[in-house]
Structure formats: structure tokens, C-alpha cells
Amino acid sequence: xxxxxxxxxxxxxxxxxxxxxxxxxPFRQGTVAGLYDRFFNVHFGRYQESFLWVxxxxxxxxxxQIGKRSACRAS
Numbered sequence: 001x002x003x004x005x006x007x008x009x010x011x012x013x014x015x016x017x018x019x020x021x022x023x024x025x026p027f028r029q030g031t032v033a034g035l036y037d038r039f040f041n042v043h044f045g046r047y048q049e050s051f052l053w054v055x056x057x058x059x060x061x062x063x064x065q066i067g068k069r070s071a072c073r074a075s
Contacts, residue, residue, distance in 0.1 A: 008066050010035065015067030016042065018051075021060055 010016070014032045030042040030049075039050045055061045 010040070010063070010066065016063050017065040017067075018042065019062045019064045021062070027064070 010032060012032050012035060015029065016032060017027055017029045020026045020028070028044060030044040033041040033043040033048055039052050041048050041050050051061060056063070
């Protein structure tokens with residue numbers, strides 16, 4: 001489990017809402033698919049994307065909301 005900017009812990013299976021700084025459509029919702037040393041994976045319906053932990057620290061992306069854990073797994 002990793003503690004993020006919101007003060008909550010990020011775990012695999014959590015529903016999250018990401019905010020991208022400087023984008024036209026800044027919000028995206030997804031499920032945390034994996035947590036690793038340098039990055040984490042988020043599953044967005046039909047595809048999966050990786051994000052660096054550094055992006056959270058410098059404010060490039062922000063986790064706005066963490067929802068309840070999902071019962072489904074990312075493929």
C-alpha cells in the first residue's frame with residue numbers, strides 16, 4: 001500500500017480519478033491494476049496506462065478521488 005497526496009492509501013483494485021495538469025479533458029477514471037517501485041498501472045476500460053510516481057510528486061498528475069475496491073481484475 002502506498003500513501004498518496006490525498007492522505008489515503010493506494011491499493012490494487014482501487015477506483016481512482018486522475019487529474020492531468022494542463023489538459024482539455026483533465027479527468028479520467030480507472031482502476032489501479034498494479035503498484036511497483038517506480039510506477040503504477042491504471043486500467044481504463046479497454047486499455048492500461050503506466051504512470052511514474054514522480055509525476056505525482058511534481059504535480060503533473062493528481063489523484064483526486066479514491067473509491068471502493070473493485071472485485072474485477074484488470075487483464
